[in-house]
Structure formats: C-alpha cells, structure tokens
Amino acid sequence: VDADGSGDFVPISERPEFSVIGGDALRLVVVAPSDAVAGEEFRISVKAEDRWGNPANMYRGNVRLRGSGVALRADEIEFDEASGGVVWIDGCRITEAGEHRVVARDDDADLGGVSNPIIATETESQFKLYWGDPHGGQVVDPYKIGDFFAYARDVAGIHFAGFQRNDPAITTGAYEVQQEAERDNYKPGRFVPIPGYEWSATTDRGGHHNVYFRRFDQDLRRSGHGAHLDPWDVDTDLPHVREMHTAFRYSDVVVTPHVGGVAADLQYHEPQIEPALEITSTHGQFEWFLRESIERNYKMGFIGGSDCYTGRPGDDQPGHQLRRYQKGGLTAVYASELTLDGVLAGMKARRVYATSGVRIVAMVSADGHMMGSEYSTSSSPEISVKIVGAGPLEKVELFRGLEMLHCEEMSPGRSANRVRVTWEGASRETSYSGVVWDGTVTVSDGSIRNVEKIRFDSPRSEVDEASDSSVSWSYWGCGYTSGLLLDIDGMDDTGIEVALTSDVIASSQYGDHGRDGARRITFASADQVRVPTTLGSLADGPRRVDLGQLDRAVTVEMAPAPGPDRVEFSVVDDSPRPGINPYWVRVTQSDMEKAWTSPVFVDFVAGV
Structure with missing residues (x-):
C-alpha cells in the first residue's frame, strides 16, 4: 500500500478497509408523508445533506422543528455519530385537516429545510x-x-x-x-x-x-x-x-x-x-x-x-x-x-x-375520473386540477394531447431589478443527449449585486467568474430548464448582453459494462447566441431565442416574483375532438422543478 502517495509501496498483512463519508452539511432535507389522516401517527425524517446529495454523516448539531397544525414527538433533535446524517421522528400527528409543512432549522450552522406538503384529511381516502x-x-x-x-x-x-x-x-x-x-x-x-x-x-x-x-x-x-x-x-x-x-x-x-x-x-x-x-x-x-x-x-x-x-x-x-x-x-x-x-x-x-x-402533490380528474382513467362521454368534459407545490409555483399548464388548453400563471408580477437568464433543451432524441452551455452576462452603466444559480444539478456546472460587471459560467444539462438570477443596480438604459455557446453530445459510446474499456463521449459545436438588451426593454417583456432543435432556447427576462405554492381550478373543454382526448398537466415551480401527470383519456362521442 502506498499510504502517502510517495510511490513507495509496503506490504500489509490485513486487508485494507476504506470508509466513504459525506462532505460538509449544506442543507437540511425534511421528508414527510404527502397525505395523512388527522389524529393518526406518522413519521418524518431530517437528512443533513452535502453538496453531492450524500448524508453528511459527520454533521453534529441540534435541529429545531416546528409545523403549524403538526404535533411533533420532539421539537428538537440531535445529530450525533449514530445518526449517520439522518434522524427519523416517530409519533407525529396532524391536529387538523388541511395543508401542512414541517420546518427544520439549525441556526448555529445556518442550515435549514422545509418538508414537502402534507395534505391532511378527516377520513381515509380510497387511494394514498x-x-x-x-x-x-x-x-x-x-x-x-x-x-x-x-x-x-x-x-x-x-x-x-x-x-x-x-x-x-x-x-x-x-x-x-x-x-x-x-x-x-x-x-x-x-x-x-x-x-x-x-x-x-x-x-x-x-x-x-x-x-x-x-x-x-x-x-x-x-x-x-x-x-x-x-x-x-x-x-x-x-x-x-x-x-x-x-x-x-x-x-x-x-x-x-x-x-x-x-x-x-x-x-x-x-x-x-x-x-x-x-x-x-x-x-x-x-x-x-x-x-x-x-x-x-x-x-x-x-x-x-x-x-x-x-x-x-x-x-x-x-x-x-x-x-x-x-x-x-x-x-x-x-x-x-x-x-x-x-x-x-x-x-x-x-x-x-x-x-x-421533488414531492409535488398533483390531483387531476375529468368529470370525477382520476388520472389514468379512460371513459366515454357525449358532453364537454370538465377537467379539475389541484396542485400543491414543494415550493412556489410559476405556472400550471393543462394539455389536451399536445395542445395547451389553459395556463395558470402563478407569479403576481415581475421584479424591477432582478433579471433571469435561462437555457434549456437537449442535443438529440436518444440517450446521452446532453448540452454544455458556456455563457457570459455583461452589464454596462450598472452593476451586478448578487447572483443565484437555478438547477445547477451537476457538479460540473459552475459559475466561473463573477464581478460587478460580468458573470461567466459553464453548465452541463439535458432537457430541463436552468439558469441564473442576477440582481442588477441600474436604470432603464443599463445595458445587458447575454452571450452563450453550446456543445452537444454527438456520440455516447461506452464499453460493455466496463469490460471492453471506455470509449469517450464526443462533442460537436452547436449554438451561438447573443442577446443585447436593457433593463428598460426587459420591463416590456422577455427576450427569447428559439434555437430550433429539441426545445433548445435561451430566455432573458425580468424575474417573475415567486407565486403561491398551491392552485386549484377547473376547465370545461367546449371543443373536444371526436375520439380519445388525453388531458394531462405540467407543473413548473419557480425553481424550475417540474411534475407531469398521467393523462385522463376521455373518449368523446360526437353527435351525429
């Protein structure tokens, strides 16, 4: 074994063992059941998580818990060596029907987290x-x-x-x-x-x-x-x-x-x-x-x-x-x-x-038939939607097939000085279809006060440089929407220029489960985008560049203010197509987390 990397190997008599441990705690993740009956006991967990998503098993601290309408067995828990980065709390109860969340906080370590929503009812539902x-x-x-x-x-x-x-x-x-x-x-x-x-x-x-x-x-x-x-x-x-x-x-x-x-x-x-x-x-x-x-x-x-x-x-x-x-x-x-x-x-x-x-709660039905169902009708179907987000909602879209019938815009308005730059899309309709986006935002006659990342899931994705006049980044993704939020001090004529280039994955060859040796993924240069604008222009509406391939697009806009975390609405489709109509919903949160419901399949029998 070469213990210090010097190149000098020494024999050992016992087989070595290695412990893989989590990194420093970055956040607290609280998991609760999505539905519960008021008065009945359930359990929740609190996980101290590192930047890689691992349990931060070296984290030591005391976490306070609270939840309106939630009776917790303990309002404070301790993470010790035996915890392994995760603590379960048994014997929790909902004291009243409604929507509830549990909040966890360690002020000393400046860590926090909020659970997924818990929908509590007075009686047991047919399906959980x-x-x-x-x-x-x-x-x-x-x-x-x-x-x-x-x-x-x-x-x-x-x-x-x-x-x-x-x-x-x-x-x-x-x-x-x-x-x-x-x-x-x-x-x-x-x-x-x-x-x-x-x-x-x-x-x-x-x-x-x-x-x-x-x-x-x-x-x-x-x-x-x-x-x-x-x-x-x-x-x-x-x-x-x-x-x-x-x-x-x-x-x-x-x-x-x-x-x-x-x-x-x-x-x-x-x-x-x-x-x-x-x-x-x-x-x-x-x-x-x-x-x-x-x-x-x-x-x-x-x-x-x-x-x-x-x-x-x-x-x-x-x-x-x-x-x-x-x-x-x-x-x-x-x-x-x-x-x-x-x-x-x-x-x-x-x-x-x-x-x-994320654990978004979604309930979609048509004339009382829940998602996944198939039924026939000669009347205009009424589609009912209830969404409770894991965070603030940005929009909830109802589709009939591939046609959007209704969009519930959830944001109450747009920021006056917060700019959102987003990019999305994939390289091709197959496996390993990622895109590498390299970009820069440059501000003139103004200054960048703060930068926040949106869905930089891969640790390969990083903001490389940030100053009061520019931000540059390299980002790896596939299909989903990601971006940056920039707080900008400036006036209507403050200039903003967004420049992005993309490389798309062009080959995905790998060895047969490692037995044939690795064959490298290769890349091909693809998009080059430049979006010059001003704060005043963005106040009039977003600037979007559709790149024409697999939903690849770049959008520059004043950031929508976070909306509420729940919505409930109904839509009557007055023009269903004769035959099968699949009604489904796509949910987008402000943090770009999403949900896609299975369709309700409505067989519309048209009159003769």
Missing part, C-alpha cells in the same frame, strides 16, 4: 399517495443490493424502489442474491422492493425497458447473454422487443420503456403490459419521449426514476461524470395499499405521475 424510484438503477456488487434498498427506505424515505440491473450483466448467482434481498426487504405498509430487471437490448432490437414482477422469485429472461455469462439458459433469451412482448403479454408483468443508456424504440408497444414510460432520470428530462407517445396515440402514463449507479435510489445526484446531468426523478403512485400488488396495480391503472425529484 406513495413515492418511489421504480428505476432505482443498479450496483455492481450484488451483496450491496440490501444496502441499496436500505438507503431507499431509511435515507431517501421513499415507499418503493426497483433494483434494475442491465440483464446481459446479471449472472445466475447475482440474480439469486437480488431475489433474496427483494424478499428480505419487503415490509408491507412500510417499504416495497419491486422485483425485476432491465431488459437491455440495443435500440435496433427495441431498446431498454424496465420489467417489473408482481410476484417474487420470477425467472430472468434476458435480452441476451454477455460474454462472461454461462450460456446454459441462453434458449430462454428474448433478443427482440417483439419476443419480450409476446412472452409477457398475458402475464401480470408491468413493463416501462425509458431513455437511459439505450433509448427505447416506441414504434414497438404492447398496451397489455406497458402502462407508462419514464420521462425523467439522472440522464435528463425527455419531454420529446412523452410527446412521441401522445403522437402515436398510445394510452400511457408518465413516471420518473434515477437510473443511477451510486446506490442512492430516491434522491440520487448526478455526480462528477459525463453522462449524468441532473438529480433523479421520482414516481408518485395513488395506491390502495403499500404492498407489491398495490403499487403495481396503481402503475397498471396509470394512477401515477413523474416529478423531477
């Missing part, structure tokens, strides 16, 4: 809202799968998770270990491991799909055998997506296509077993995938996951790597019970929605 990461990713060592599920349950505080190893890499022995971990960690009412695997064909054979079983100990049917696998069961392989669909069509299996390492080809679809598709993960946000499913007239819902390799299902962060760009997504499911059958029945019925990783 549960959160999970069905595509929680994978770890190489199968003996760490138990730790994978423990993290999901005890650190991320989610209700269900799926371990989804790429099938050509799964040995028979590893699959047996996985199945044992799934059984051992199944705790109905508390936590559900979803058995399954990632069917991992190349795109020309259908692309990657997640396979979920509604029973434990089911057979593994791979898309193909890796060279390291014993070929004894090669005759059970399902090399093409058509064969996979045929094999599972009349079973209780649930399958979801996604855009991950290899994008699924949506020309192949089996409605019997494919109720939803994954549109957000650490790989990025893929609204083009959502749109394609609607364009093909598929009746599919929308889910999110992490698809990570870090063993942190439920709250994964991208890490300092070339092919992960944002924190993991989440899936919300309305289920009658927290069991394996309950979770997958909710997914099968499309009572699901996707978020970018």
